[in-house]
Amino acid sequence: xVISQSYTVRILQEAEMIDFNTSPNQYRHWKLxxxxxxxxxxxxxxADKGIHPGYTLxxxxxxxxxxxxxxxxxxxxxxxxxxxxxxxxxxxxxxxFCSGANISMLGLSSHGHKVNFCKxxxxxxxGIEDASDNSDQRYICLVNGTAAGGGYELALAAEHIMLIxxxxxxxxxxxVPLLAVLPGTGGLTRVVxxxxxxxxxxxxxxxxxxxxxxxxxxxxxxxxxxxxxxxxMDTAITRATEFAAQSSRPSDAQGIKMTPIARKIEGDxxxxxxxxxxxxxSLHTAEITVTAPEEPPAQDIDGIIAEGCDFWPxxxxxxxxxxxxxxxxxxxxxxxxxxxxxxxxxxxxxxDTALLDNSNHWFVREITLYLKRTLKRLDVSSRxxxxxxxxxxxxxxxxxxxxxxxxxxxxxxxxxxxxxxxxATVRPTGMNFxxxxxxxxxxxxxxxxxxxxxQLDDVRAEAGKDLGAELADELGLVTFIPDDIxxxxxxxxxxxxxxxxxPDALTGMxxxxxxxxxxxxxxxxFGRLSAWQNxxxxxxxxxxxxxxxxxxxxxxxxxxxRKRV
Numbered sequence: 001x002v003i004s005q006s007y008t009v010r011i012l013q014e015a016e017m018i019d020f021n022t023s024p025n026q027y028r029h030w031k032l033x034x035x036x037x038x039x040x041x042x043x044x045x046x047a048d049k050g051i052h053p054g055y056t057l058x059x060x061x062x063x064x065x066x067x068x069x070x071x072x073x074x075x076x077x078x079x080x081x082x083x084x085x086x087x088x089x090x091x092x093x094x095x096x097f098c099s100g101a102n103i104s105m106l107g108l109s110s111h112g113h114k115v116n117f118c119k120x121x122x123x124x125x126x127g128i129e130d131a132s133d134n135s136d137q138r139y140i141c142l143v144n145g146t147a148a149g150g151g152y153e154l155a156l157a158a159e160h161i162m163l164i165x166x167x168x169x170x171x172x173x174x175x176v177p178l179l180a181v182l183p184g185t186g187g188l189t190r191v192v193x194x195x196x197x198x199x200x201x202x203x204x205x206x207x208x209x210x211x212x213x214x215x216x217x218x219x220x221x222x223x224x225x226x227x228x229x230x231x232x233m234d235t236a237i238t239r240a241t242e243f244a245a246q247s248s249r250p251s252d253a254q255g256i257k258m259t260p261i262a263r264k265i266e267g268d269x270x271x272x273x274x275x276x277x278x279x280x281x282s283l284h285t286a287e288i289t290v291t292a293p294e295e296p297p298a299q300d301i302d303g304i305i306a307e308g309c310d311f312w313p314x315x316x317x318x319x320x321x322x323x324x325x326x327x328x329x330x331x332x333x334x335x336x337x338x339x340x341x342x343x344x345x346x347x348x349x350x351x352d353t354a355l356l357d358n359s360n361h362w363f364v365r366e367i368t369l370y371l372k373r374t375l376k377r378l379d380v381s382s383r384x385x386x387x388x389x390x391x392x393x394x395x396x397x398x399x400x401x402x403x404x405x406x407x408x409x410x411x412x413x414x415x416x417x418x419x420x421x422x423x424a425t426v427r428p429t430g431m432n433f434x435x436x437x438x439x440x441x442x443x444x445x446x447x448x449x450x451x452x453x454x455q456l457d458d459v460r461a462e463a464g465k466d467l468g469a470e471l472a473d474e475l476g477l478v479t480f481i482p483d484d485i486x487x488x489x490x491x492x493x494x495x496x497x498x499x500x501x502x503p504d505a506l507t508g509m510x511x512x513x514x515x516x517x518x519x520x521x522x523x524x525x526f527g528r529l530s531a532w533q534n535x536x537x538x539x540x541x542x543x544x545x546x547x548x549x550x551x552x553x554x555x556x557x558x559x560x561x562r563k564r565v
Contacts, residue, residue, distance in 0.1 A: 037244035044092035055104035080255035085247025100149025118184035125157035172211025180548035272319035292343025296350035397429030404444035425466035439522035
């Protein structure tokens, strides 16, 4: 059957729901195997199994479906395999490692899908780096063939890059000369900031379609070592074994099975064990309610391990992560997320206490890191965040981060007329003072009180205490504290006002305001992704009828508008 391009565009823009849940027995593109303390992730893309119809994934190119599997594998290696100290990323195809994001897929996708795709793939690569940096599960990339564009960006996420020395295989970032766009998952930034490639050499590298191979790739710091084909796998195993031997991960620990996430979608309601979301399409708004555990979570490590994926902080991290991904991919017009909480505040603090008291244990460390990554995913989501602190809520510690992450927050002063529910409070815990940093390397409190240690100390002095609206306002923890008379109108007006603004302008404004303070590798990458890729991906030079992305592979030359803008 011949699929016309216009029809395929409509398919990719109006596709069925994207599901981010998978498991190794469902993988179509990756093979995960383990040999003692070393694991191997081998890429062999099934060209006919793209997440959408209308294109083939040739030469180990990838689409969102390929990266969903990679994300799942990285998570499972952290939780299910504590004995693994090193992971080798490589390809099961001869002479090609990965040719990057599939060009036909990009050319046929809606703009929103392209940007969400780039954001998710970069978050996945950040997760690989986080595993190396904070979980002591280090990554080696064995580039056993050509690595182009996103393929080299995948390699860049690893701590150590090995390149086959066969006279032909090269690494490249050819997006600028070939496609009139930029590497979409942080390639430019990682080359100069992470690998410390000289700027002039990076300029040459990023404008060479054929890339760089052999000794020059090592000399320019694009890779760490060359390996002849005859010694490729033996050298990789030796290097990985050396890395694993240096890891602090417990070789004799039993992993935690990552059970399927329970999610139910009925009409405009999405329900998980720990939260639910209700969509109001007229206001382009989702109201998300997080429910505290009914009983205090286990406090000792044996109990925490026994609860496994049902341990509330981990269950919440998994549910919330899946919800964010689902909403970003499948509900693109729902532009304001309104957060509420219900339940026993003491039980939320008990979960925080368990994490803090057992922070040296590998499993607890992974849960905290998962919470950190999930809250970072919230920070970089192109959605307005509003938090409502009402009587009966439980914005404590980890859940208080939802208040601190919000673009604005409202806390009721007093109680609702006719209600016997006590007044709303918020409660800081040790989780708010370092374990859950933002992309800028600071906690959300540090970012809020930038360079004002006195305010931060004032909040620290109140840790573990229930703070009413007046004190929370005085400490700068919330934006407004309307009383019962004004509450409904102030909240309604704020949400209706948000719905009346341009989503594009809000995305730019929010991204600019959320990351005060120092610039890091992550803030640079996401800042450029939000600004430059949003712009370049819509320019005629890339996506116009005579643009490079549209004409790639046709043999026709792109016709560029030569004006600099």
